[in-house]
Amino acid sequence: MVSRDAIRKSLAQENTDYRGKEIIFPPVAKVNNAPVIIEAKIFRREVGRVNMYSGSSCEIIYEHCFEKLNPTIKATKVDLKTPLVGFSRERSWSIGEVPLETTIGDAPLSRIETLNFVIVRSDSSHNMLLGRTAMQRMGIVVSTIHGAIKLHTKKGIIIVLSADETDEGTKRARKILSTNEERVLSCVNTEEKIIVNDKYLDQTVTIEKQLPEHFKKELQNLLKSNTDVFAWTHADMTGIPRTIMVEEKPFNMEHKLNEYSHVKPIK
Incomplete structure (x- = not known):
């Protein structure tokens, strides 16, 4: 697998003028097929083990992460009547929905959006899951080959690399990805x-x-x-x-x- 330093060096060649700038990824010698797990900020508080998962049409925050949020933020939770639908068509119900200010990157190269997260009770080792809605809203381009994401900001294009492979939490997240995250596919238009x-x-x-x-x-x-x-x-x-x-x-x-x-x- 190509080293993180080599990826960072290749991806960092970006012009700070983002207007009209295409998001491109350089070729790599070896393909990385691991899931892309990044860090984000929720109301300026860092949250690790955020899975970039295009197989979901909604954003997920797992209950164990939700319970660690500020009580004022938790109080904005509302009931959600829409079921979650899995690969085998099974349906389960969430325990609510909450709007969260989500930041990717560090100032001045950062992007902030308020996203609606569905709260799910699960033993997943991930804290959150960003699906297609978040990717479209924030203009995120995910490359599992590079183990990185790219997106535009007002100051330029930012690059966020996937979490270090030596992280034990990430290893466990990848191991159970096929059994937990695949259950959450769609929240609407079923x-x-x-x-x-x-x-x-x-x-x-x-x-x-x-x-x-x-x-x-x-x-x-x-x-x-x-x-x-x-x-x-x-x-x-x-x-x-x-x-x-x-x-x-x-x-x-x-x-x-x-x-x-x-x-x-x-x-």
Whole structure:
């Protein structure tokens, strides 16, 4: 694996004028495939073991880290009704959500954003997890090959290297990454509506959004080839009895509005 000093030397050649400057990474001799674990600041307090994880659409703060925050910050927590969805489609519920001022880098080369973190109860050795939302908001470009991230600030492009591999906490984090972080994938938009009958475009069928694309296509083809089993209009609802028996007497289940024939209905 390429040394950290070599990476730092290669990445540090940046112009302080960030306007119009592209974020690029130099080639490396050996590929680093370890997760990128950085340090960040939450309300100016340093927090280590922050995992840059593009597999999540939301930001995560684990309960053991949340409990160490200032009571005033903890008091801003609100209940969250959105479930967390994992790879195997299992759903779990968080214990709340909290807005946190997050800083990456050191002044003057730093970037500050207030991000909404979902609080999760887990035995993860990570303190926090920054997902796609944070990366998009802060313009973070992650390179696992280099074990580093880059982002623009008003004073230039900053480079943050992944935590030292000799750190025991980082080693443990990498070991359990596949069993803990993969469970947290998405907090929103877990369903997708598809059209299976071109004659009734407003009548859709709901499927899981994060199904594999080939599976979704096969499912859509299956539904389209069996559109006759669905009731698209009231006329298709055949075989439904209009009466039921109550104490051995027929009871009419059809309903109608008592209206005057000369009054035009208004929707």
